Each structure stands twice: as structure tokens, then as C-alpha cells.
Amino acid sequence: MSTGERPPGANVAALRNARGWSQVKLARKANVSLSLLSKVEVGDRTLTHATAAALAKAMGLTVAEVLGRAPVLRDDEQSLSHLRSALRDYDAPDGQPAVAQQIAAEVARVGRYRDGFEVRALLKQLPGLLRQATTHAYAVNTADAWMALAEVYSAVYWVAARHRWMDMAELAVTRQRWAVEQKANPLGGAVAARDRAGAYLNGGDYEGGLALVDRAIVDAEAALSGPERAFAVGVLNLRGMTLAGRVGDKMEGRREAERHIASAWQVAEELGAEWNRHSMLFGTKNTATHVLATRLDLGMPRDALLIADDIDAALTGLTPTRVAATRINIARARLDVGDRDGALESLSAAYEAAPQMAKLNPMGREVLRVVSSLHLRSNPTLLRLAKLSGVKLQPHVQG
Template structure:
């Protein structure tokens, strides 16, 4: 890492990427959580967070009283809305009970759909933990997600689990291994008994993660080759959804979200002109996408959502 780059990061002229953060942590002998700093929670949320951690620990201890499928399904839909709206406070409130109920339901029903529902809960826990830089919880959530998927064969849920696992490598700056996880999952999907639409959805979601990883490779030439491979594959897969992007397992895939990832990847690769050449009207290209981040104006005290489905 050059002194020039480090200086630019220190004054805010360059972003602190996971790869640079991991390199700094290695040099100083500290964890990624210490380098990035953990986001604090309000005092009222501390107990809810402790309850969530407890629910994660008791992943194989369902409650005695059965939980109806309708309750889990309704709470999952509510969690999806909170995630789309980036309503973190509401998610923290919902999660402890939802995770325990989904755990009990999965053990009782013992069906691919029930275990997939539990995996979706863990996926959103990973999403929440990653944004707060609770690295230990993020890794544990992905591990539990994978465990849930493995309880019953589910060719659709497995690639979504692999996508999140690759994300943990991205978070820790280990881009090469993240790409290995993505490529292995794509190979598995190609040979799975899936419909064309389900296969394209799974491959496309993995391609989006692959693009992001490729854009962070230190070897720029290799990054461009890997990015091109995933970009071309994602565009082919998005052809199965020509009219609109589709939502599945808390994620979005289709032509519009593929566009946002291609745009961001070109920027990551240091090719801003290629990014600008993608469209003459960026607002129109991003119109309709739900926010995944909310910035707060300290003067107005109001949330200002951004239309960017990147992570």
C-alpha cells in the first residue's frame, strides 16, 4: 500500500475499502471490527441485540410450543419491508422473536421450504450485522444460514447462501476466496434440477456478487477479466426477467439491478468513462429501485434514501 493512498484515505479523498482495512489490520495486529469501528446501538436496543445473539446461539433448540407457518411467513414479509426501507430499528425489534419462531417452525415442519425460511432470516441478520460492522455476528449468521440450507436439499436457497458467504470474504478483504465461493456455487447451480427462470435467477445473483468481488481485485488486469465474465453472464441471465426485476430471498435481480452493479464495478475498476457511457440518464436508469442505505441530514433530521441496490 502506497503512502500516497494511505494519506488520501486519512483525509477522506479515497474510501477505506475492505481490502485496505484488512491490510491495515494485519499490519497492526487488530481485527477488522477494530479497524472499522463497530456501530453503537441505542440503550433501548442493547437488550434486543442480546436477545438476538441468544437466539443465534440456540439454533438447534426449538421451543416446545409449535409455531404456525402463517406467523413465520407474515413476519418474514414484514422483515422484508423493513429491510427494503432500511428500517434498522424496526428490524432489531422484530428479529429475536422471528428467529426463535422460524427456528421452531423449521425443526417442526422439517421441509425444504421451512429451512429455507430460516435461512432467509439468517441472511437478513447478516445484512444487519454487516452494516453495523458487527463482524462476529455477520460471520456467525452466514454459518447458521448455510447450516439451515443443508438440513433439506434446496437447489434455489443454496446459491443465495453462497452469495452471502462470499460477502463475508468481501467484508474481510479476501477477494480471491470470495470469487472461488461464487464460481463453485455457479457450477453447482448449472447442474441442479432447476427451471430456466430459477437457474437464471440463482446464477444472476451470484454474478452480481462476482462483479463486486472482481472490482476489488488488486490485479487490475485480472479484475477486468473476471468482471467481464460475470457481467456478460449476468446480462444473459437477466433476459429471463425482461419486464421487471424480481425479488427473492431478500435480494433483487434483473436488468435494472444488473445495470447498477455494472456501473459500480466499472468505477471500482478505475474506468469512470466506461461507467458514464452506460447511460445518458442515470436517474431514469435507477428509477424505482428501493433504497438500501439512508443518509440523515443532521440539520433537517430527515432520512434521505439513495436508490442504489449494490450490496
């Protein structure tokens, strides 16, 4: 079984066993309790991001490797190969340049695929679009053309990060930054910094990501004004609060998180409406979903659930991917306070909103594994989600 077919907690056990380590040895090296590690491995506790980071460091891995790469379907292998080739040819324009309207239409389609989590369609589209956008940018050499290319690289990063293909993700954000730097574009620079900080997030370097976000906020505040400034600072603050929520020192994490949360609320009010620009969403609604997730990552599930009480209104109008991610976080919070049935209900809602996203999301798979471990009887919803996700249920659940 590949790492992507295992939920994160089960993957920890496989990685540990592959090294010939005992649970005692890994717990000691990671500075986590033996009881917690044992519960994570057998499926009695969810693997949190902070614990995943500690275990990853102990084993010399990235957080993404601990969470497990998502498997590639055979039909998608050729698209992935073509995409890697297009990434290598970043400085080799090829063929006749497409017209600006065609590139804009294709980039808009990329945004729709991202919003709907249509990963396979996106993976199929990206190789050709990346080559077209590269040729177009070299041909016309305008800020808009280079920004369009940067947005394609952002989509490559998005696909790679969700599959935990971190070599591709880090290369994509490097290319994205290179593209926006060809012509002065402060908003594009802020978006690129937000994605680059995501690579720090997936690598488990939360402090480094926070430093990058803070520099980018200073740059955006100096170079932008009006709604663009509010949007740029806002999306960076969302990334900042996520990074802060996963810092190992929870006191420092809470301090940093509250700073980014306060700033995000302020600029969201200034913006006055939800903005979706360059496949980035920001406003009061998306801020609420990120605050919920951050409270949960900080070990405050009851505070997260207080936000969840009013989350339905906030989720109205948001993209299916954001809705599904939030439902998964609510499931995690409910599981943390012992509400197994509520966790399963929230997880089912995540699958209804964006099935592909819920299936690929490592924490969605982890919550499902733990819920299945804790249930003492067969449950139709549990069996249905297990079939959709490919997560193997505990024997006693199957009757």
C-alpha cells in the same frame, strides 16, 4: 469516540496511532504510497475498498474493522443481546410452533424492513422470529419451513454486515447454510452461498469469495432450470463482480469482473423482469447498479459515470437501499474526477432515498468527510448532511 463514529479514513489514522506506527511504517507494510495514506487520513482522498484491504492486512485486521463498526444505540442493546442468545440456541426449539402463514407473514415483513433499511425495527423483530422459525422448522420439517428459517438467518447476516459486526455475520451465514441443507433446496443453497461470499467480501478475502461464487454457480446451473436458474446465477454473478472489483491485482480483477458482468447480463435478459425473491433482487436494473459500482472499484470512475448518465431509469422501482447505495457510488465517482458539487448532490440524494442506510454506510461517511475537507466555504447541504450523519466537518467548513 468509537470506531463506528469515525469515517473510514479517520479510523485508519486512529488504528495506526493506537499501534504506535508512523505513516511511513504502515504505508511500507501495506505496500501503498505514503502520499496516498496521508491524503486518506486527513480527508483529501477517499479510502477505497482495495486500499482498505491492504491496510487491514498490514495491521492484522478485517476490512470491516478498518471501515469501523457502527455504534449500537442504547435502546437497541437489549435486542442485540436477545439476538445473540437466539443464534446460540439454533438447535433448541422452544414453545409451541407457529403456523406456516404466521411465519410467512413475519418473513415478508423482514423483507420490507430490509428494502426500506428500517434497521432498528428489524433488530427488534429478529430475536423472537428466529426462535419461532426454528421451532416451526423442527416441528414440520419441510423444505419451505427450513427455507423460511434460512431467510431469517439471512436477515441477521444483513443487519450484522451493515454494522460490521463480523463475528455475528459469519455465524449467521453458517447457520443459514445449515438450515437450507436440512432439506434439498438448490435455490436456497444459492442464496446462502451469495451471503456467505459476502462474509468473504467483508473480511477482505476477495479471491476466496470468488472461488466460492464460482462453485455455487456451477451447482445452481446443474440443479435448477428456467427462471429460478437465471435468478440464482444472476444474484451470484452480482456478488462475483463486486468481489472482482476489489481484488488487489486490477488486471485479474477486471478479467474476473467482465466474466461475471457478461454472465449477469445474459441471465438478466433470460429472466426478463426484476425478481425479488428471499430478499434478493435481480434483473437488468440491479445489474446496471452493480456494474457501475464495479467499474468504480476497479478505478474507472469515468466509465462508472457513463453508466450513471442513464441511471435514473434503472433506479426507478428499485428498493430505497439499492437507490441510496448507487447514489453514494455516483458521489464517489464524481469526487474522483474532481466534481465536488456533483458529489455532494449525489450524496444528498442518497440521504433522501434511505437516510439510515446513508448514515451507516462507511463509504457514504467517507465521501462526506472528503467533500467537507475540499470545500472552501460553508455549504447548507454539507452542514445538513453532517448533522444527519454525525460526521464532524473540517473546521474551515464551519466558517
